[in-house]
Amino acid sequence: MSRFGERRGYHHGNLREALVEAAVTLIAQHGPAGFTVAEAARLAGVSPGAPYRHFRDAQALLAEVAIRGYERFADHLSRAWTAAGPNLPAAFEALGRAYLDFARREPAFYAAMFETHLAPEDHPGLAAAADRAFSVLREATEKLVSRLPETGPRPPVLMVALHIWSLSHGIASLFCRPDASRRKLPMSPEDLLEAGILIYLQSLGLAGPR
Numbered sequence: 001m002s003r004f005g006e007r008r009g010y011h012h013g014n015l016r017e018a019l020v021e022a023a024v025t026l027i028a029q030h031g032p033a034g035f036t037v038a039e040a041a042r043l044a045g046v047s048p049g050a051p052y053r054h055f056r057d058a059q060a061l062l063a064e065v066a067i068r069g070y071e072r073f074a075d076h077l078s079r080a081w082t083a084a085g086p087n088l089p090a091a092f093e094a095l096g097r098a099y100l101d102f103a104r105r106e107p108a109f110y111a112a113m114f115e116t117h118l119a120p121e122d123h124p125g126l127a128a129a130a131d132r133a134f135s136v137l138r139e140a141t142e143k144l145v146s147r148l149p150e151t152g153p154r155p156p157v158l159m160v161a162l163h164i165w166s167l168s169h170g171i172a173s174l175f176c177r178p179d180a181s182r183r184k185l186p187m188s189p190e191d192l193l194e195a196g197i198l199i200y201l202q203s204l205g206l207a208g209p210r
Helices: 015-030 037-044 058-084 089-106 109-113 125-147 158-175 189-203
Strands: none
Touching: 015 058, 015 109, 015 125, 037 058, 058 089, 058 109, 058 125, 089 109, 089 125, 089 158, 089 189, 109 158, 125 158, 158 189
């Protein structure tokens, strides 16, 4: 039986969590546009009006899922960076692989983060959660760029971080989707991303030849 299979009453303190879990389940099944607050309430086993004690509408519930997704994402990237060790180019590649891994393992959170078109200014905490996730990549980029001689030109840290983010996100969105729209590749998405990151870093003098 599903964890939502038994009807549960409203208990202060667990309804919010139950609704978030229900939303994640529905997003995984139908996409971020494929659920309503009423459906989340039904899955959580509460009355249709109960969710409005915590969320004003479906967008607010989606935003909560997205915030939690960014928090998980930031932790996932941080663990990958730390575990990779002192070889900075290799650690950068580990960040990219962690990006793909998160998109593949957490499709509901990933969709809530990037496919809902939520306005950060309308949802407190959303921008901060997204910025924390991006800061992992930006801080890693700062360490990598700092290896270049101070006497020579250095690429802007923000630009490099955004390029790596865009490359990772593009490959994740095209080739790591859990549905039938996923494009086919003659190599793994990880190999494609590793080659792209290596070529890019070499072009900036941030990685040596292999």
